[in-house]
Amino acid sequence: MAAKHPPQITDLIERLSKLPGLGTKSATRLALYFLSCDVSEVRALTNALTAVKEEIKFCSKCHNYTDADPCPLCSDQSRDSGQICVVESPADLLAIEASGLYKGLYHVLGGVISPLSGIGPEDLHIEQLFERIDGLSAKGEPIRELLLATGGSSDAESTCVYISERLKNREFTVTRLARGLPVGVDIEYVDLGTLKQALEYRRKT
Amino acid sequence: MAAKHPPQITDLIERLSKLPGLGTKSATRLALYFLSCDVSEVRALTNALTAVKEEIKFCSKCHNYTDADPCPLCSDQSRDSGQICVVESPADLLAIEASGLYKGLYHVLGGVISPLSGIGPEDLHIEQLFERIDGLSAKGEPIRELLLATGGSSDAESTCVYISERLKNREFTVTRLARGLPVGVDIEYVDLGTLKQALEYRRKT
Numbered sequence: 001m002a003a004k005h006p007p008q009i010t011d012l013i014e015r016l017s018k019l020p021g022l023g024t025k026s027a028t029r030l031a032l033y034f035l036s037c038d039v040s041e042v043r044a045l046t047n048a049l050t051a052v053k054e055e056i057k058f059c060s061k062c063h064n065y066t067d068a069d070p071c072p073l074c075s076d077q078s079r080d081s082g083q084i085c086v087v088e089s090p091a092d093l094l095a096i097e098a099s100g101l102y103k104g105l106y107h108v109l110g111g112v113i114s115p116l117s118g119i120g121p122e123d124l125h126i127e128q129l130f131e132r133i134d135g136l137s138a139k140g141e142p143i144r145e146l147l148l149a150t151g152g153s154s155d156a157e158s159t160c161v162y163i164s165e166r167l168k169n170r171e172f173t174v175t176r177l178a179r180g181l182p183v184g185v186d187i188e189y190v191d192l193g194t195l196k197q198a199l200e201y202r203r204k205t
Numbered sequence: 206m207a208a209k210h211p212p213q214i215t216d217l218i219e220r221l222s223k224l225p226g227l228g229t230k231s232a233t234r235l236a237l238y239f240l241s242c243d244v245s246e247v248r249a250l251t252n253a254l255t256a257v258k259e260e261i262k263f264c265s266k267c268h269n270y271t272d273a274d275p276c277p278l279c280s281d282q283s284r285d286s287g288q289i290c291v292v293e294s295p296a297d298l299l300a301i302e303a304s305g306l307y308k309g310l311y312h313v314l315g316g317v318i319s320p321l322s323g324i325g326p327e328d329l330h331i332e333q334l335f336e337r338i339d340g341l342s343a344k345g346e347p348i349r350e351l352l353l354a355t356g357g358s359s360d361a362e363s364t365c366v367y368i369s370e371r372l373k374n375r376e377f378t379v380t381r382l383a384r385g386l387p388v389g390v391d392i393e394y395v396d397l398g399t400l401k402q403a404l405e406y407r408r409k410t
Contacts, residue, residue, distance in 0.1 A: 005299070006272040008260050012253040020238050026226050031257070032296055033225050035270055039258050046251040048217040052236070053244050055213050065240055067211040091237055094210070 009035070061132065063108040063125040065090050073106060080104040081136075082144040086129065086163065088112055088151060096149060104145070107132065112150060112159040121162065130166060137171075147175045214240070266337065268313040268330040270295050278311060285309040286341075287349040291334065291368065293317055293356060301354060309350070312337065317355060317364040326367065335371060342376075351379045 004010060009031055017027035034042055058064070059071035066072070073079065083104025087093045093106050109124045121127070136142055148163060150156035164174055179197040181190060190198070209215065214236055222232035239247055263269070264276035271277070278284065288309025292298045298311050314329045326332070341348055353368060355361035369379055384402040386395060395403070 005295075006261055006270065008253070008256045008272055009270060012257050015250050015253050020234055021231050028296065029225055032294070034254060034257060035261060035295075042254050042258050045220050046254050048213070048220050049239060049247050049251050051213045052217050052239060053247050056211060056240060065211065065214065067213055089237070090210075090240075091233065 005031075062106045063110060063128065064093055064106060078103075081141060083147065084129075084133070084143055084145075085147040085149050087149050088156065092149065092151070102147075104147075109150075109159070112153065112155045113162060114155040124159075126159075126163065129163070133167070133170075133172075143172050145173045145175060147177070149177050152179070210236075267311045268315060268333065269298055269311060283308075286346060288352065289334075289338070289348055289350075290352040290354050292354050293361065297354065297356070307352075309352070314355075314364070317358065317360045318367060319360040329364075331364075331368065334368070338372070338375075338377075348377050350377055353379065353381050355382075357384075 005013065012034070013024065013027045013031045016022055016030050017024045019027075022030070055067050056065050057067070057069060059066040059069055059074055061070045061074040064071050064073065068075075080103050083102075084107050085093075085096060085102055085104055086107045086109060087096065088109055088111060090108055093108060096102050096106075107125065107129050109126060109129075111119055111124050113119060113121055113124065113126075133143060133146070146163075146167065148160045150160055160176065167174055179194075179201055181187070181194065181198045187195065210218065217239070218229065218232045218236045221227055221235050222229045224232075227235070260272050261270050262272070262274060264271040264274055264279055266275045266279040269276050269278065273280075285308050288307075289312050290298075290301060290307055290309055291312045291314060292301065293314055293316060295313055298313060301307050301311075312330065312334050314331060314334075316324055316329055318324060318326055318329065318331075338348060338351070351368075351372065353365045355365055365381065372379055384399075384406055386392070386399065386403045392400065
């Protein structure tokens with residue numbers, strides 16, 4: 001029988017290899033790194049992991065991850081409270097923030113409706129979005145724009161349709177991110193779906 | 206100012222991104238995964254990390270990682286104690302074990318001599334190798350073969366030369382892994398160094 005790692009190492013490799021983006025090779029490399037590095041470094045990492053799980057919650061307004069409720073974005077008075085941007089995930093929120101072009105508030109869905117994966121509207125923060133919008137109207141602070149900034153998957157598409165349908169005949173505008181050619185891409189290499197969108201939504205110059 | 210993650214998440218991403226093979230993007234992805242996964246999963250991972258640091262030591266004979274001293278390989282009576290295979294790392298040991306072609310004992314150097322990185326023989330388990338060989342001779346159980354199974358870097362090369370020099374005029378054979386063409390590679394794509402080795406060490410058929 002071939003030699004194996006001690007069970008503690010095997011266990012660590014197995015757990016690491018199940019993490020997104022890691023395979024057995026990279027997990028083994030990481031495990032051997034943890035073995036050779038200073039114990040204080042591993043302790044700092046386990047403490048950071050524990051802190052994240054213990055101290056980070058959802059913001060009760062926008063459902064982004066936060067250590068304070070409401071989160072810094074929701075309690076930032078300098079932001080435009082007349083706009084709410086609906087995103088799938090905290091990562092998407094940060095990407096939009098990094099663009100520096102949006103100064104309103106956010107609402108994190110926590111995913112998209114996906115019947116095939118058994119994810120319905122009730123598994124996301126969609127009802128909370130409607131309640132939030134209604135609450136703001138009731139308070140006399142209605143929003144002007146709801147920007148649906150979801151990704152390009154067909155599930156994301158249906159989620160947008162679902163939200164739009166539920167918000168028909170409201171006073172505010174519902175907008176979507178523009179679709180078309182990405183920057184720096186040759187037309188001959190663009191996939192058919194993107195090209196169709198680019199043609200369909202073509203603009204006057 | 207663009208929004209940021211709460212400090213706990215930023216700290217976790219920073220620590221993760223310093224790990225070998227991970228960049229900021231993959232570290233962020235991992236951190237967000239840890240946020241969304243079950244707390245029990247994170248606890249299992251931190252426990253596995255702690256266990257590895259607390260319970261895994263070096264084998265006092267071969268210097269491989271082990272939770273028992275001597276390690277299972279060193280205490281396996283069915284293995285040929287007349288052969289010692291010198292490897293750079295535990296990962297190399299496992300690769301050779303996985304081949305199933307070697308049934309002797311091992312000695313893990315913990316790296317190679319690398320003057321540029323400030324790693325001298327005293328930073329590795331090289332003296333322990335000489336002591337181990339001498340100890341076996343003194344016990345009347347001398348080895349027959351010392352297989353230097355280090356990698357192809359120039360530092361590995363010098364390490365082999367260093368060990369060979371120190372073991373001149375001994376009773377046992379010092380061998381090296383064969384060098385030449387890897388399996389499945391066209392000659393036109395082989396690097397010059399490998400091709401030179403393949404020519405230099407050509408064999409009669």
